Amino acid sequence: MKLSLAIVALALSAPALSFAQDSIAVHSGTIYPNTFSSGSANISPFTNTARRFNDWAISFGAGVPLVQSADLTSIKNGNGKNLFGYSAYVSIDKAITHAFGINLQYDRGETRQGWFNTKKSAPADASVNQKVGARTQYDAISLFGDINFSNLFRRVDNHSPYRWALHGYAGLGTLAFRAYQKDEMGSSMVSEVKPFNLKSMFAEAGAGLKFKVNSRIDVESRLMYVITGSDEFDGGGDKYSTINQIEEQVSDNFFNVTLGLSLKLGKHESHLMWHDPLQEMYYKLDVLGNKNQDIEVCKKGDLDNDGVCDDWDRQLDTPAGARVDGAGVALDTDLDGIIDLYDKCVTVPGPVENQGCPVVTSVPVKDGLVDESETKLEGIEFNLNSDKILPSNTPILNNAVNYINSSNGTYTVIGTTDTRASEAYNQKLSERRAKNVKDYLIKNGVQSDKLNAVGRGEKDLKYPECNPATKCPEWKNRANRRVYFEAK
Numbered sequence: 001m002k003l004s005l006a007i008v009a010l011a012l013s014a015p016a017l018s019f020a021q022d023s024i025a026v027h028s029g030t031i032y033p034n035t036f037s038s039g040s041a042n043i044s045p046f047t048n049t050a051r052r053f054n055d056w057a058i059s060f061g062a063g064v065p066l067v068q069s070a071d072l073t074s075i076k077n078g079n080g081k082n083l084f085g086y087s088a089y090v091s092i093d094k095a096i097t098h099a100f101g102i103n104l105q106y107d108r109g110e111t112r113q114g115w116f117n118t119k120k121s122a123p124a125d126a127s128v129n130q131k132v133g134a135r136t137q138y139d140a141i142s143l144f145g146d147i148n149f150s151n152l153f154r155r156v157d158n159h160s161p162y163r164w165a166l167h168g169y170a171g172l173g174t175l176a177f178r179a180y181q182k183d184e185m186g187s188s189m190v191s192e193v194k195p196f197n198l199k200s201m202f203a204e205a206g207a208g209l210k211f212k213v214n215s216r217i218d219v220e221s222r223l224m225y226v227i228t229g230s231d232e233f234d235g236g237g238d239k240y241s242t243i244n245q246i247e248e249q250v251s252d253n254f255f256n257v258t259l260g261l262s263l264k265l266g267k268h269e270s271h272l273m274w275h276d277p278l279q280e281m282y283y284k285l286d287v288l289g290n291k292n293q294d295i296e297v298c299k300k301g302d303l304d305n306d307g308v309c310d311d312w313d314r315q316l317d318t319p320a321g322a323r324v325d326g327a328g329v330a331l332d333t334d335l336d337g338i339i340d341l342y343d344k345c346v347t348v349p350g351p352v353e354n355q356g357c358p359v360v361t362s363v364p365v366k367d368g369l370v371d372e373s374e375t376k377l378e379g380i381e382f383n384l385n386s387d388k389i390l391p392s393n394t395p396i397l398n399n400a401v402n403y404i405n406s407s408n409g410t411y412t413v414i415g416t417t418d419t420r421a422s423e424a425y426n427q428k429l430s431e432r433r434a435k436n437v438k439d440y441l442i443k444n445g446v447q448s449d450k451l452n453a454v455g456r457g458e459k460d461l462k463y464p465e466c467n468p469a470t471k472c473p474e475w476k477n478r479a480n481r482r483v484y485f486e487a488k
Contacts, residue, residue, distance in 0.1 A: 061260015144171020
């Protein structure tokens with residue numbers, strides 16, 4: 001039976017050992033997965049060559065099992081003495097992350113319990129007083145999880161060397177055993193459980209404290225608690241025997257204290273279970289903190305002293321005092337080709353010859369009316385049934401501001417309409433149009449005593465043929481909806 005369990009354990013561990021050599025050099029290939037599906041543009045396939053840590057180990061050790069909860073125990077079972085057995089284990093350990101792993105373990109041992117050591121002679125009245133001795137030989141295969149609490153709860157500000165680690169273990173397995181009982185008449189086997197059946201299932205849990213000797217070897221002390229699930233493990237006989245009626249529990253359980261070594265496999269320097277991500281982060285921060293990072297701003301300087309480095313200055317000869325945009329180009333607000341520094345009329349376009357201001361010419365007057373065909377002082381048009389000045393007309397009105405200010409005369413701002421709607425309505429609409437234009441001119445610098453505003457409604461048509469009895473094209477109706485200037 002012992003030989004068969006050992007063969008099964010070796011067979012289960014062989015596939016794991018075949019993959020024990022790992023590596024990680026970061027993948028340097030040029031073929032990446034689809035970034036739209038993976039969510040990252042800087043990833044590479046995870047293969048056996050894409051690892052940085054060893055994640056396999058072989059552990060072995062020996063210890064002392066002590067039956068604690070049973071009818072016959074190892075711990076001071078009425079005689080004031082403890083009976084020590086022996087145990088040994090070997091396991092294949094796989095680290096899944098820096099805080100969790102899985103271990104496949106084979107255990108073999110013998111517990112000793114009862115009123116005396118079975119290697120010694122039994123008292124003469126052992127069977128009469130139920131003061132028998134017992135021993136149990138067992139073999140077990142178990143699979144359990146390994147939690148690295150030191151990595152899981154490691155403090156963020158802990159910069160100390162990482163040499164100790166507290167681990168927690170829990171798992172299930174199959175337990176085969178033979179229990180022997182001894183009294184004054186001799187020793188005999190009273191119970192036997194074969195492996196890999198329902199009666200052989202058991203559970204165990206415990207903790208271990210590891211010390212890293214070097215990058216290859218760990219020393220570990222473990223305390224495991226084994227729940228056998230059987231009332232016959234302690235050697236008390238079948239469950240209805242007299243000895244098995246001493247205590248009410250139906251599971252004989254024992255502690256197993258062991259001391260062992262772990263040999264880490266693989267070609268890398270560090271094992272995953274000893275990897276501290278926070279320590280690696282601190283190391284990188286220290287490297288960045290100590291790195292001399294001299295950032296040279298304006299490597300080529302700022303020759304024109306406009307506040308924009310020559311590295312990205314699109315105009316390297318900006319005149320002193322000129323305002324510039326982010327690319328170092330001098331501003332030209334009215335887009336007339338003259339930068340604001342030299343433009344006397346920054347918001348109104350004008351020719352270079354007149355320093356960026358509109359040219360004011362003498363205005364011929366015919367019967368007191370400004371001739372619009374021969375002057376820059378143009379009239380403006382309005383939308384149907386509206387007295388609002390259109391944004392497209394502001395350059396014309398700005399030109400009128402400069403013209404009126406440069407003249408000595410006074411002007412009447414005249415508002416008109418087309419012939420649609422009633423005469424009374426058109427009169428009021430024309431008055432509002434004239435007043436809005438007058439207010440705009442005054443707001444932009446024309447003296448109020450130079451202007452007067454009147455409305456002429458539909459009585460002053462630019463195209464008189466457009467009357468209610470005729471149908472005019474829209475461009476003529478629009479021309480009739482105007483404001484113009486009349487010199488006094």
